[in-house]
Amino acid sequence: xxxxxxxxxxxxxxxxxxxxxxxxxxxxxxxxxxxxxxxxxxxxxxxxxxxxxxxxxxxxxxxxxxxxxxxxxxxxxxxxxxxxxxxxxxxxxxxxxxxxxxxxxxxxxxxxxxxxxxxxxxxxxxxxxxxxxxxxxxxxxxxxxxxxxxxxxxxxxxxxxxxxxxxxxxxxxxxxxxxxxxxxxxxxxxxxxxxxxxxxxxxxxxxxxxxxxxxxxxxxxxxxxxxxxxxxxxxxxxxxxxxxxxxxxxxxxxxxxxxxxxxxxxxxxxxxxxxxxxxxxxxxxxxxxxxxxxxxxxxxxxxxxxxxxxxxxxxxxxxxxxxxxxxxxxxxxxxxxxxxxxxxxxxxxxxxxxxxxxxxxxxxxxxxxxxxxxxxxxxxxxxxxxxxxxxxxxxxxxxxxxxxxxxxxxxxxxxxxxxxxxxxxxxxxxxxxxxxxxxxxxxxxxxxxxxxxxxxxxxxxxxx
Numbered sequence: 001x002x003x004x005x006x007x008x009x010x011x012x013x014x015x016x017x018x019x020x021x022x023x024x025x026x027x028x029x030x031x032x033x034x035x036x037x038x039x040x041x042x043x044x045x046x047x048x049x050x051x052x053x054x055x056x057x058x059x060x061x062x063x064x065x066x067x068x069x070x071x072x073x074x075x076x077x078x079x080x081x082x083x084x085x086x087x088x089x090x091x092x093x094x095x096x097x098x099x100x101x102x103x104x105x106x107x108x109x110x111x112x113x114x115x116x117x118x119x120x121x122x123x124x125x126x127x128x129x130x131x132x133x134x135x136x137x138x139x140x141x142x143x144x145x146x147x148x149x150x151x152x153x154x155x156x157x158x159x160x161x162x163x164x165x166x167x168x169x170x171x172x173x174x175x176x177x178x179x180x181x182x183x184x185x186x187x188x189x190x191x192x193x194x195x196x197x198x199x200x201x202x203x204x205x206x207x208x209x210x211x212x213x214x215x216x217x218x219x220x221x222x223x224x225x226x227x228x229x230x231x232x233x234x235x236x237x238x239x240x241x242x243x244x245x246x247x248x249x250x251x252x253x254x255x256x257x258x259x260x261x262x263x264x265x266x267x268x269x270x271x272x273x274x275x276x277x278x279x280x281x282x283x284x285x286x287x288x289x290x291x292x293x294x295x296x297x298x299x300x301x302x303x304x305x306x307x308x309x310x311x312x313x314x315x316x317x318x319x320x321x322x323x324x325x326x327x328x329x330x331x332x333x334x335x336x337x338x339x340x341x342x343x344x345x346x347x348x349x350x351x352x353x354x355x356x357x358x359x360x361x362x363x364x365x366x367x368x369x370x371x372x373x374x375x376x377x378x379x380x381x382x383x384x385x386x387x388x389x390x391x392x393x394x395x396x397x398x399x400x401x402x403x404x405x406x407x408x409x410x411x412x413x414x415x416x417x418x419x420x421x422x423x424x425x426x427x428x429x430x431x432x433x434x435x436x437x438x439x440x441x442x443x444x445x446x447x448x449x450x451x452x453x454x455x456x457x458x459x460x461x462x463x464x
Contacts, residue, residue, distance in 0.1 A: 001041040002458065003250045004203055011038070016257055020183055027181045028155050031258070035160035039123075046122045049087060050158055056083045057132045058153045061139040061146035073140060080136045088129045095119055096323030123462050124164040126320055130289055132157055135171045137293055144171050152178055161254040165247050165461040167263040168285040177260045184259040192257035194432035197444040198425060199249030200452070202242035206418045208453035210239040213415065216406050218378055221388045226395035228402035229388050233371040236378050238419060241269070243460045244283070268426070273362040275338045275369060279317075290317055310342075311335040321377070326385055330376040337369050414451075421447065 001007050015034045022030050040047050060080035067073035089097075098116045105112050135156070138144040147153040156175050162168075184192070217224055217232035224232070248265040255262045269282035279287040290313055298309040311332070318331020344350060353362050372392065379385035407415070434440045 001038050003247060004200065004208075004459075007041070012254055012257075019258060024181050028151055028178060031160075031178075032151060032155045032158065035155065035158040035163060038160040039158065039163060042123050043120070049091075049122055049125070050128060051154075053084055053087065053129065053132050054150075054154045054157045056080055057136050057157075058147065058150055060136055061153075062148065064136070064139050065146040077136060077140045081133065084129055084133055084136075088125060091119055091121055091125055093319075093323040127166045127168055128157055128163060130168050130286075130320075131170075134168070134289060134293065138171060147171070147175065159255075159260075161251040161260075162262055165244070165251075165459055166283070166285055167248060167251070167265045168289050169263060173263065174260070180259070182259045184257050188256050188259055190437060191432055192253040192255075194434075194437070194440060194444075195253030195256065196250050197253075197441065197448070198428070198432065199246040199251075199253060200448050201421065201425070201444060202246030202249065203459070204452035205448060206422050207239045207242035207246060209418045209451070210235045210242075210415060211453075213407055213411070214239055214378070218380065218384070221379070221384045221391070224391065224402045224406075225399055226391040226393070227399045228406070229375075229391050230371075230395065231403050233374055235415070236374050237270070237371055238422065240374075240377075240460055241266075242422060247459045247461065270367065270370070271363065272366055272370075273359060274341045274366055275334050276341065278366065278370060279334075286317070286320070290320075306342075307339050310339050314338065325382045326376045326379060329382070329385070330373050333369065333373045333376070337366075341366075418451070421451075 001011060011034075015031070018030055018034075019027055036047055036050075039050065057080050060076045063076045064073045067076060095116060095118070098114045102114055102116070104110075105114075135144070135147075139146050147156070152175065155178055156169075156171060159169075159174070159178070214232055214236045217228060217235075221229070245266040252262045252264065263285055265284050267281040267284065269278050272278035272281055294316055295309060295313045298312060299306070302309065314331040314335030315328060316331070317334070318327040318329070321327045321330070345352060351358065353359065372389075375388050375392075376382075376385045379388060403412075432440075
């Protein structure tokens with residue numbers, strides 16, 4: 001079930017009404033049933049993956065907490081990690097691993113070949129796997145107590161607003177709120193509605209308006225010149241931001257209408273002046289997860305290998321997004337630039353760029369890195385990505401002809417209007433509180449219905 005579908009617009013108010021009407025002791029079971037139904041609307045049999053992961057990590061947490069020795073505690077941790085990561089590897093990376101091995105066999109003239117079969121990737125598996133992993137690691141390290149109520153733990157793993165694409169929540173943040181089972185206040189309802197409307201504006205008005213043109217540029221990359229591809233990079237940057245942050249806004253709004261405050265996942269990422277700052281502003285819950293469970297342990301184990309640890313961390317971020325060489329290079333670019341920017345500020349004789357013009361230079365350079373790395377994120381293959389990079393490298397002057405070959409002037413105006421609307425959202429206050437809230441609601445509904453794209457396009461991050 002997609003957030004931007006008629007089914008969800010019916011599903012959410014029904015769940016909210018049933019939640020308010022249900023006795024307190026049954027509310028978490030109602031939400032769990034709704035969450036499982038929500039996921040099963042996509043592919044019913046894949047709910048078994050979530051149930052298996054839930055049972056494994058629930059009992060692993062208890063057995064770790066009750067273990068009589070560190071060795072037994074580590075054994076249960078390894079069991080949990082092995083099953084969770086094993087399922088993630090099978091569904092997300094097994095095909096890539098098999099194809100890579102076959103290419104290696106072909107290159108070395110080895111007679112062996114692996115039979116590769118198609119594996120349908122479960123929606124959101126990376127998100128709920130990382131959420132579950134954070135729980136078992138925190139229990140192992142003693143940061144949280146093991147959950148002893150299976151119903152609440154199952155809801156923590158499968159809570160439907162953030163099940164498909166995050167935010168990736170921690171037990172210490174989400175579980176106490178689920179246990180409270182409180183009914184949302186009038187302020188929660190107001191904020192939730194306003195946040196959902198903001199998410200719909202980003203998704204169906206901006207992201208879905210840009211998507212057809214971005215697709216055209218990437219379907220036949222050889223057909224366009226460097227100017228057109230740079231324009232496509234800018235459009236894709238705005239598309240993926242509005243697509244993913246739009247999902248997060250709807251998820252946060254839906255949770256807030258049940259009295260649950262999910263973690264903000266975006267904080268104006270494109271004003272970042274370094275790649276490291278960008279990952280503190282973009283997909284914040286993934287950035288903090290990787291920092292806490294990968295980078296800090298790596299630095300603790302080998303503090304002298306900063307550059308290597310950074311590269312490992314960013315390559316892991318790249319592969320988290322998908323099993324392809326494109327994503328590996330996407331992560332590698334971010335890792336290399338992070339190391340260079342980190343080292344730059346430590347060289348005393350270099351200009352530190354702290355003035356207003358200097359900060360602009362740092363912002364502009366970082367933005368170009370983010371846009372160009374987007375080639376590897378969006379291109380259909382590594383071959384297409386390098387073809388586009390070649391076109392970008394060949395830019396000598398601005399040539400709008402190929403842009404106009406894809407988009408007519410009215411379509412350009414439509415895209416421009418969508419981007420202006422996006423820019424206008426920056427002026428909205430953080431709490432989405434307005435003197436006349438009805439004017440905000442009516443205005444948002446009018447814009448969404450007038451300019452929104454129909455068709456229920458999938459959210460980009462569902463594939464991760």
